[in-house]
Amino acid sequence: MKIICIGRNYADHAKELNNPLPKAPMFFLKPDTALLIDNDPFYIPEFSNDIHYECELVFKINRVGKNIAEKFAPKYYAEIGLGVDFTARDLQQQCKEQGTPWEIAKGFDNSAVISKFIPLESLNNKENIEFRLDLNGQTVQTGKSENMIFNVNQLIAYISQFITLKTGDLIFTGTPAGVGAVKIGDRLQGYLEDRLMYDFEIK
Ligand code: ZN
Numbered sequence: 073m074k075i076i077c078i079g080r081n082y083a084d085h086a087k088e089l090n091n092p093l094p095k096a097p098m099f100f101l102k103p104d105t106a107l108l109i110d111n112d113p114f115y116i117p118e119f120s121n122d123i124h125y126e127c128e129l130v131f132k133i134n135r136v137g138k139n140i141a142e143k144f145a146p147k148y149y150a151e152i153g154l155g156v157d158f159t160a161r162d163l164q165q166q167c168k169e170q171g172t173p174w175e176i177a178k179g180f181d182n183s184a185v186i187s188k189f190i191p192l193e194s195l196n197n198k199e200n201i202e203f204r205l206d207l208n209g210q211t212v213q214t215g216k217s218e219n220m221i222f223n224v225n226q227l228i229a230y231i232s233q234f235i236t237l238k239t240g241d242l243i244f245t246g247t248p249a250g251v252g253a254v255k256i257g258d259r260l261q262g263y264l265e266d267r268l269m270y271d272f273e274i275k
Pocket residue numbers: 077078079126128157244246247
């Protein structure tokens with residue numbers, strides 16, 4: 073499986089990092105070794121002094137597809153989860169300045185936290201999915217799927233022009249404003265609507 077992450081998909085987050093709004097979706101990949109599951113703790117790696125959380129809606133692809141038309145995209149997913157796209161912001165800044173790929177800042181081990189997946193149909197409002205991240209009991213990020221610049225169907229249509237989507241692939245759909253650094257001892261709790269999806273510690 074592969075993990076596809078969307079960058080700059082919420083206007084408020086693009087603004088907080090002084091990035092221009094994209095005219096087309098911008099995506100990058102994380103390897104399967106980036107997955108962190110089952111509320112396992114996240115260990116801050118040696119190579120960064122500025123690891124940021126990014127809370128994101130994650131869609132799981134459930135069939136193989138290439139060149140998927142936007143109107144058929146809903147047939148390619150039925151489950152949603154909540155994730156954290158951990159980012160070494162200091163390394164990412166160097167990559168941006170040097171114009172080099174982002175993998176060292178985004179694709180490192182355990183950088184893709186995911187919750188269990190639940191049926192989209194079990195949500196109260198799947199047309200405008202609300203989610204949030206609490207850091208040590210304080211809400212630091214809140215998001216609504218209607219505020220995505222590109223919705224999941226547009227993302228699937230765009231990505232699948234270039235890359236075949238396969239069963240089990242995950243799409244991290246970008247983060248709203250409020251990203252910030254983690255430190256040892258922090259506790260992260262992510263909610264989809266009012267449902268606690270993950271609860272883990274930084275070590
Ligand atoms: Zn992200």
